[in-house]
Amino acid sequence: MLFKSYDPLKGKKLEILDAKGNITNTKLEPSIDKEILLTMYKTMSLGRHADIKAMQYQRQGRMLTYAPNRGQEAAQVGAMSALSDVDWLVPAFREMNAMLYRGVTLEQIYLYWYGNEWGSHFDEGVRVLPVNIIIGSQINHGAGLAYASKLLGKGEVTVAVIGDGGTSHGEFYEGLNFAAVYDAPLVVLIQNNHYAISTPRHKATKAKTLAQKATAFGIPGIQVDGNDVLAMHVAMKEAVEHARSGKGPVLIEAVTYRLGPHTTSDDPTIYREDEEVKAWELKDPMIRFKKYLIDKGYWSAEEDEALDQDNQKVVTETFKKVETSGPSKLEDIFRFTYQDMTPALREQYEDIKSFLNEGGK
Numbered sequence: 001m002l003f004k005s006y007d008p009l010k011g012k013k014l015e016i017l018d019a020k021g022n023i024t025n026t027k028l029e030p031s032i033d034k035e036i037l038l039t040m041y042k043t044m045s046l047g048r049h050a051d052i053k054a055m056q057y058q059r060q061g062r063m064l065t066y067a068p069n070r071g072q073e074a075a076q077v078g079a080m081s082a083l084s085d086v087d088w089l090v091p092a093f094r095e096m097n098a099m100l101y102r103g104v105t106l107e108q109i110y111l112y113w114y115g116n117e118w119g120s121h122f123d124e125g126v127r128v129l130p131v132n133i134i135i136g137s138q139i140n141h142g143a144g145l146a147y148a149s150k151l152l153g154k155g156e157v158t159v160a161v162i163g164d165g166g167t168s169h170g171e172f173y174e175g176l177n178f179a180a181v182y183d184a185p186l187v188v189l190i191q192n193n194h195y196a197i198s199t200p201r202h203k204a205t206k207a208k209t210l211a212q213k214a215t216a217f218g219i220p221g222i223q224v225d226g227n228d229v230l231a232m233h234v235a236m237k238e239a240v241e242h243a244r245s246g247k248g249p250v251l252i253e254a255v256t257y258r259l260g261p262h263t264t265s266d267d268p269t270i271y272r273e274d275e276e277v278k279a280w281e282l283k284d285p286m287i288r289f290k291k292y293l294i295d296k297g298y299w300s301a302e303e304d305e306a307l308d309q310d311n312q313k314v315v316t317e318t319f320k321k322v323e324t325s326g327p328s329k330l331e332d333i334f335r336f337t338y339q340d341m342t343p344a345l346r347e348q349y350e351d352i353k354s355f356l357n358e359g360g361k
């Protein structure tokens, strides 16, 4: 039903919680248990702290290149809160909050950005694929995973995440087309954060919305306020039900904004105006969600203060542990692509090992 009322070709965007934290669409306000709402908020808060600290660690020369996700917390956690335990997340590389919500630990996430291969090994039962840097390829991985679940009759749904720029890559079309033709239970979540590094959204495509690309695949698409955690939950819930019931994929466009740089190697002041960033800071997903929880009597300023302090401690202690672990052992870099190292990889491994043993740098 939702998909019919919010036709992206007609330019309608789903919104429930406005920038000030007021409900603007009472009919669609989801009834989410208090405990779940608080878990969602606490995950977003931990993610926000961890993100800010990761930037600082990188600036201090203590962490490798890092891709921040400040501002995109609601798009990720709102979406993940609608999944069931059996479902899969196929991330790109800016999905720290989604990964945290799905059970990846902060230690694992930090290990990854620290250059340690163990940051891609998640605990048994955590249905999340590793960080994927190759833009677009995760849509094919997601389509394959969803199709396999369908063949095995497992009732699982796969959610693959991509950026606005990524929707101009071939694999976005190939993966979604395959999934649509075979009714694979795949939901593709586009986080339209307005930029692909320095390329603004309007230079990546002439399409009015990214959600309307669904029309060409013959599947439902919906554009959502990605800074509205409730709207994201509602849209993803319907998408997941649609996919699980055998009707095939759904495309969701979350309209959000990357408040930080693309990565720690980027200087966004070269390609975007301060005024634009300031305007989006007023639409911060954390502010409106906190207000919503306080208005409902589920949360207080004092509890928020205490949570901030706890998170500071958790983040600092986790990073200390990661620094003690250090970067990967040389062999680990070659060990995890295949179950057994292929002859070509073994040759490369032996090569670099002797190079380093002979004092190479």
Ligand SMILES: Cc1ncc(C[n+]2csc(CCOP(=O)(O)OP(=O)(O)O)c2C)c(N)n1
Residues within 6 Å of the ligand: 094, 133, 134, 135, 136, 162, 163, 164, 165, 166, 167, 193, 195, 196, 197, 258, 262
């Ligand atoms: C196949 C491929 N080409 C180029 C790159 C370099 N690259 C890394 S991120 C990025 C932009 C991605 O933009 P978008 O899809 O909008 O996602 P965002 O970074 O905004 O989350 C590019 C071009 C890459 N990682 N993979």
